[in-house]
Amino acid sequence: MPAEPHALGRIEQLLGLTLPADLNAFLSVSDGLQDDYGTEVVWSAERILSDNLAFRNDDQYRSLYRPFDSLLFFSDNGGGDQFAFTCRPPRDEVLVWDHETDERVLVSPSLASFVRNALTSDGGDWYR
Numbered sequence: 245m246p247a248e249p250h251a252l253g254r255i256e257q258l259l260g261l262t263l264p265a266d267l268n269a270f271l272s273v274s275d276g277l278q279d280d281y282g283t284e285v286v287w288s289a290e291r292i293l294s295d296n297l298a299f300r301n302d303d304q305y306r307s308l309y310r311p312f313d314s315l316l317f318f319s320d321n322g323g324g325d326q327f328a329f330t331c332r333p334p335r336d337e338v339l340v341w342d343h344e345t346d347e348r349v350l351v352s353p354s355l356a357s358f359v360r361n362a363l364t365s366d367g368g369d370w371y372r
Contacts, residue, residue, distance in 0.1 A: 245274070246271070247271040247272065248275075252268060252272070254289075255289060255292055255293045258297065259296055259297070260313075263316070264329045264331065265336075266336065266354060267286075271292075277359065279362070279363055285319060285362045286355075286359065292316070295317055296316060299312045299317065300312055300313065314330055315328040315330060316329045316331050319358075324344070325341060325343055326340070326341045327339070327351070327371075328340075328348075336353065337353055337354070338351055339351060
């Protein structure tokens with residue numbers, strides 16, 4: 245089931261950024277993706293909005309980490325690390341944000357590659 249167009253517009257409006265084209269296209273066809281075990285590989289539009297707002301508006305995060313305003317989180321590893329696109333400037337590559345070090349490291353050249361790697365990995369932190 246696709247994400248509602250107004251939900252995609254709301255992400256852009258409330259976060260003040262343009263959705264990456266690949267993510268916009270993906271969400272327009274499927275509002276998120278889960279693997280065979282029910283783990284979210286790509287979050288729903290609603291979760292993308294709520295989690296990104298939470299990261300941007302948390303005073304503790306602001307005091308501990310560099311700003312998140314240029315990032316758009318769309319997935320996580322279940323242990324605190326978050327996957328994101330850089331939206332300022334717009335990039336197609338996927339980064340992982342390490343919640344312990346505040347490192348932001350390239351892990352995939354595209355959303356398609358990210359999804360493929362996440363779905364074909366046998367668990368663990370495939371991106372390290």
